[in-house]
Amino acid sequence: MSVLRLEGIHKNYGDAAVLRGIDLAVDAHEVIAVIGASGSGKSTLLRAINLLEPIDDGQIWLGEQDISDPRTKADAVRARIGFVFQHLNLFPHLSVIDNVTLASRHVLRVPIAEATATGMALLERIGLADKAQEYPDRLSGGQQQRAAIVRAVATNPELLLLDEVTSALDPELVGEVLELVRELGAEGTTIIMATHEMAFARDVATRVVFLDQGVIAEEGTPAQVFGAPRNARTKEFLARFTA
Amino acid sequence: MTNETARQPSSIELDRRAFRRQQATRSVLLSVGSTLLFAAVVVVTLSLLPGWPRVRDTFFDLGTAAQAWPRVANGFLLNLRVLAYSVITVSICGMALALLRTLRSPVLFPVRALATGYTDLFRGTPLIVVLYLVGFGIPGLQGPRGVIIPTEVLGTIAITLTYSAYVSEVLRAGIESVHPSQRLAARSLGLSHGQSMRIVIIPQAIRKVGPALMNDFVSMQKDVGLISILGAVDAIRAAGIETAKAFNFTPYVLAGLLFVLLAIPTIRLTDWYTARQRRREQMGSIV
Numbered sequence: 127m128s129v130l131r132l133e134g135i136h137k138n139y140g141d142a143a144v145l146r147g148i149d150l151a152v153d154a155h156e157v158i159a160v161i162g163a164s165g166s167g168k169s170t171l172l173r174a175i176n177l178l179e180p181i182d183d184g185q186i187w188l189g190e191q192d193i194s195d196p197r198t199k200a201d202a203v204r205a206r207i208g209f210v211f212q213h214l215n216l217f218p219h220l221s222v223i224d225n226v227t228l229a230s231r232h233v234l235r236v237p238i239a240e241a242t243a244t245g246m247a248l249l250e251r252i253g254l255a256d257k258a259q260e261y262p263d264r265l266s267g268g269q270q271q272r273a274a275i276v277r278a279v280a281t282n283p284e285l286l287l288l289d290e291v292t293s294a295l296d297p298e299l300v301g302e303v304l305e306l307v308r309e310l311g312a313e314g315t316t317i318i319m320a321t322h323e324m325a326f327a328r329d330v331a332t333r334v335v336f337l338d339q340g341v342i343a344e345e346g347t348p349a350q351v352f353g354a355p356r357n358a359r360t361k362e363f364l365a366r367f368t369a
Numbered sequence: 370m371t372n373e374t375a376r377q378p379s380s381i382e383l384d385r386r387a388f389r390r391q392q393a394t395r396s397v398l399l400s401v402g403s404t405l406l407f408a409a410v411v412v413v414t415l416s417l418l419p420g421w422p423r424v425r426d427t428f429f430d431l432g433t434a435a436q437a438w439p440r441v442a443n444g445f446l447l448n449l450r451v452l453a454y455s456v457i458t459v460s461i462c463g464m465a466l467a468l469l470r471t472l473r474s475p476v477l478f479p480v481r482a483l484a485t486g487y488t489d490l491f492r493g494t495p496l497i498v499v500l501y502l503v504g505f506g507i508p509g510l511q512g513p514r515g516v517i518i519p520t521e522v523l524g525t526i527a528i529t530l531t532y533s534a535y536v537s538e539v540l541r542a543g544i545e546s547v548h549p550s551q552r553l554a555a556r557s558l559g560l561s562h563g564q565s566m567r568i569v570i571i572p573q574a575i576r577k578v579g580p581a582l583m584n585d586f587v588s589m590q591k592d593v594g595l596i597s598i599l600g601a602v603d604a605i606r607a608a609g610i611e612t613a614k615a616f617n618f619t620p621y622v623l624a625g626l627l628f629v630l631l632a633i634p635t636i637r638l639t640d641w642y643t644a645r646q647r648r649r650e651q652m653g654s655i656v
């Protein structure tokens with residue numbers, strides 16, 4: 127059974143149709159890379175899945191639940207999905223460990239000692255245990271993004287959404303963040319990531335989805351999409367990255 | 370870190386430090402000197418003016434001050450009580466108003482509009498008018514027979530009406546200055562609207578507008594002196610009574626002094642807080 131199933135997702139901003147019928151089924155342990163030109167609707171799609179953006183038509187199934195039904199409790203759904211944005215993810219007035227344990231403590235109501243133990247183990251793993259009590263502005267951009275990612279997985283979400291988590295970073299910080307994503311993928315976390323890092327998508331993704339003019343213009347394994355794109359627009363788009 | 374502390378600074382650095390110390394000493398001496406000079410000029414000028422002895426006796430007479438002290442001090446306690454009540458009620462009402470104004474749902478437009486109208490109205494109305502309206506209007510309604518609303522309650526109501534409007538504006542500005550991505554990040558974790566506000570948005574908002582809030586608190590500290598127009602024997606009214614008795618304005622100066630003393634800690638605290646915030650934002654740089 128799919129972790130996530132999208133059926134005919136439509137989204138308009140005013141007169142502009144940004145998503146025009148997206149169908150996608152994501153199985154457990156898949157790592158999906160969503161690629162496409164700037165403005166093609168990658169962020170919009172991810173935000174729609176997390177119910178941060180109301181859709182205009184279609185259905186979104188998380189497991190067996192239709193989460194696009196207006197009767198669903200959006201907060202409860204979001205607690206089952208991790209989301210990391212491009213930047214400004216961490217809360218600047220809370221220490222790193224408080225950031226990481228926030229959802230466990232306030233949404234899942236895990237006892238504070240247990241939440242802290244889990245959080246410290248995660249920080250340990252990304253080498254930030256000694257920064258647990260620091261505030262986010264004392265961390266480098268790469269450290270902040272890695273903390274944001276472990277914050278998103280601290281609650282063991284069924285699905286992890288990553289929206290260009292490296293695009294606001296200096297080039298030398300990109301590697302450490304991507305390495306963490308790679309590890310999470312290898313451990314079996316189900317991930318959908320919007321990205322402009324084509325080499326990384328080719329390396330880590332189990333499936334690549336090319337978004338163009340509001341629809342999925344092409345999808346397949348990285349080898350298919352990058353090696354032998356069938357769609358003319360995919361070729362055109364990829365040519366810009368290999369130039 | 371450890372080898373850093375053990376390391377002996379170079380002679381150039383030692384020279385620089387000595388020079389900085391010398392500069393600091395010079396600045397301190399200069400400012401002390403100029404302050405003393407200024408004070409001397411003021412004192413000499415005043416004592417040369419022909420009317421000074423009379424002014425001194427009518428405004429700064431120690432004997433009158435001593436006589437007025439018990440009554441003025443007692444009245445001041447009333448001001449302090451009203452201030453204490455008002456701080457609580459203004460915090461609650463101001464925050465409630467600010468939250469109402471930041472609601473986004475289109476369905477709640479009337480609530481938002483009401484809150485906006487309220488703040489416009491009470492920020493524009495002079496406190497003294499509100500005091501008259503509340504102080505004489507509410508008792509004029511003749512509620513339950515025999516119930517007399519104490520002036521300190523009426524004063525608190527008037528001050529709350531006015532200051533809630535100010536404080537809610539400050540808080541709203543703070544809430545709106547928190548980057549929208551913070552709200553998204555909070556909601557994406559599964560926090561409810563209320564939780565995001567309480568745990569993520571409001572703490573950041575209050576940090577940002579802390580100095581402005583404390584500023585409002587300072588004006589409130591002196592505006593509680595206006596409740597004297599309701600007939601309550603607060604510090605100002607007590608000073609008026611003593612002034613009439615002694616034909617001497619010293620009691621007013623005494624009352625004024627008490628208000629200044631009350632305000633100084635808050636003012637200093639505001640300065641300290643602003644400086645600390647600036648330091649934190651500059652993160653070690655010196656320009």
Ligand SMILES: Nc1ncnc2c1ncn2[C@@H]1O[C@H](COP(=O)(O)OP(=O)(O)OP(=O)(O)O)[C@@H](O)[C@H]1O
Pocket residue numbers: 139144162163164165166167168169170171290
């Ligand atoms: N809140 C909004 N209101 C109106 N239009 C919007 C809004 N958000 C996005 N859009 C528009 O929707 C389109 C898709 O935006 P989106 O952010 O999803 O693109 P993207 O694929 O994530 O681009 P990028 O790679 O630059 O991040 C764009 O044309 C954008 O201008």
Ligand SMILES: [Mg+2]
Pocket residue numbers: 168169170289290320
């Ligand atoms: Mg985007």
